[in-house]
Amino acid sequence: MTTTTTEQPLVTLSEKATSELRRLIAAEERDDIGLRVFVSPGGCSGLSYGMALEEQSDDGDFVVNYAGMQVFVDEFSASFVKGSQIDFVAGLMGAGFTVQNPNAKKSCACGQSFDTGENAETAQKCS
Numbered sequence: 651m652t653t654t655t656t657e658q659p660l661v662t663l664s665e666k667a668t669s670e671l672r673r674l675i676a677a678e679e680r681d682d683i684g685l686r687v688f689v690s691p692g693g694c695s696g697l698s699y700g701m702a703l704e705e706q707s708d709d710g711d712f713v714v715n716y717a718g719m720q721v722f723v724d725e726f727s728a729s730f731v732k733g734s735q736i737d738f739v740a741g742l743m744g745a746g747f748t749v750q751n752p753n754a755k756k757s758c759a760c761g762q763s764f765d766t767g768e769n770a771e772t773a774q775k776c777s
Contacts, residue, residue, distance in 0.1 A: 659716055659721075660723050661731055661732075662716060663717060663719075663721070664735055667735075669738070678703065684713075684719065684720030684721060684722050685704075685736075686704045686721075686723075686724075687699070687723050687734075688700045688701070688724055688726075688727045697730060701736075701747055704722060707720070707722045708722070712728050731749065731751060731753070732753065733752045734750060736748070
């Protein structure tokens with residue numbers, strides 16, 4: 651398995667995101683789980699964020715060791731999320747992880763979709 655561990659994190663986690671991720675991992679009763687952060691084509695702005703808990707990195711992943719936890723980012727997604735901060739927000743409409751992405755030129759009101767200026771062809775109508 652080929653992975654790349656980065657000295658300067660591709661992504662960082664806010665204090666709130668770190669706490670929530672630790673809570674989620676503890677709820678799984680495992681300490682060998684990391685957070686996968688990924689980007690896929692689609693969404694109303696062209697690209698959509700995704701996150702999931704995973705047991706291990708995949709071939710070619712960048713592995714970010716952050717605050718004692720592992721964050722996995724695949725090669726495709728790395729250039730889109732480089733420099734981003736993952737945050738956790740709770741509000742009247744619910745709670746969840748958000749991405750503060752310096753590469754996004756625009757994003758959808760839902761916060762789950764963004765455009766780097768080159769993704770208009772993959773944009774989809776909001777549902």
